[in-house]
Amino acid sequence: PAERDLAGRHVVISAGGTREPLDPVRYLGNRSSGKQGYALARTAVARGARVTLVAANTGLSDPAGADVLTVGTAEQLREAVLKAAADADAVVMAAAVADFRPAHYAAGKIKKKDGEEPAPLELVRNPDILAELSAHRGRPGQLVVGFAAETDDVLVNGRAKLARKGCDLLVVNEVGDGKAFGTEENEAVVLGADGSETPVPYGPKEDLADRIWDLVGERLPESDAP
Numbered sequence: 001p002a003e004r005d006l007a008g009r010h011v012v013i014s015a016g017g018t019r020e021p022l023d024p025v026r027y028l029g030n031r032s033s034g035k036q037g038y039a040l041a042r043t044a045v046a047r048g049a050r051v052t053l054v055a056a057n058t059g060l061s062d063p064a065g066a067d068v069l070t071v072g073t074a075e076q077l078r079e080a081v082l083k084a085a086a087d088a089d090a091v092v093m094a095a096a097v098a099d100f101r102p103a104h105y106a107a108g109k110i111k112k113k114d115g116e117e118p119a120p121l122e123l124v125r126n127p128d129i130l131a132e133l134s135a136h137r138g139r140p141g142q143l144v145v146g147f148a149a150e151t152d153d154v155l156v157n158g159r160a161k162l163a164r165k166g167c168d169l170l171v172v173n174e175v176g177d178g179k180a181f182g183t184e185e186n187e188a189v190v191l192g193a194d195g196s197e198t199p200v201p202y203g204p205k206e207d208l209a210d211r212i213w214d215l216v217g218e219r220l221p222e223s224d225a226p
């Protein structure tokens, strides 16, 4: 990649997995480690960007040179990302965000009662942050990048997701069977709203991150920074 080609740019990255609390000891969560999002943050810093990393439940150490905001739930992640995106050149949503959260939070630990069937878990929908970012850009020309974690019909589902979310680029990676979640390596196809399709072969998550920044860099309007 061109050295420091993101100098003067502000990029916002979300990483990790949200946790939606049920009671003080339990939550609904997912298997994201945050490694892909942190690789995006490290490579963006290396290329000269100002980086805001919104991290959900990762347990990873802060990448040097990035501003790190830690969050727990999808609601908190939404607030932090939207605020940081106000003046961002690009936003990349690598976090695995829960689509649903428990409808009720129990202030005390939920107890099991002998002989009783467990109560069904009632869920409500979380806001779709990527769709919201795409519909309301923080500034003109802002690039919005999403990820798609798919287990089957990966490209067909990816194309449909790109159209539904309205983002500029969608990084489609296959998950399940030990793929992508928690690993050091990844492979993906980056779909563009312009119809482009960029396959990125299996390799370190940094390599995929660098390819994403290449594609973002090509699409960013000229910088108005001096």
Ligand code: PMT
Pocket: 016, 031, 032, 033, 034, 035, 036, 037, 074, 093, 094, 095, 096, 097, 098, 099, 126, 127, 128, 129, 130, 131, 145, 146, 147, 148, 149, 150, 173, 175, 180, 181, 182, 183
């Ligand atoms: O963290 P790692 O262990 O390194 O693993 C990396 C990864 C597999 C988590 C990552 O590469 C990845 O695919 N991240 C997106 C996971 C995901 O939530 O995919 P999705 O297909 O469910 O969501 C599509 C997109 O919409 C994502 O950009 C997601 O951030 C966003 N989204 C989803 C739901 C929601 N309510 N709001 C959102 O903004």
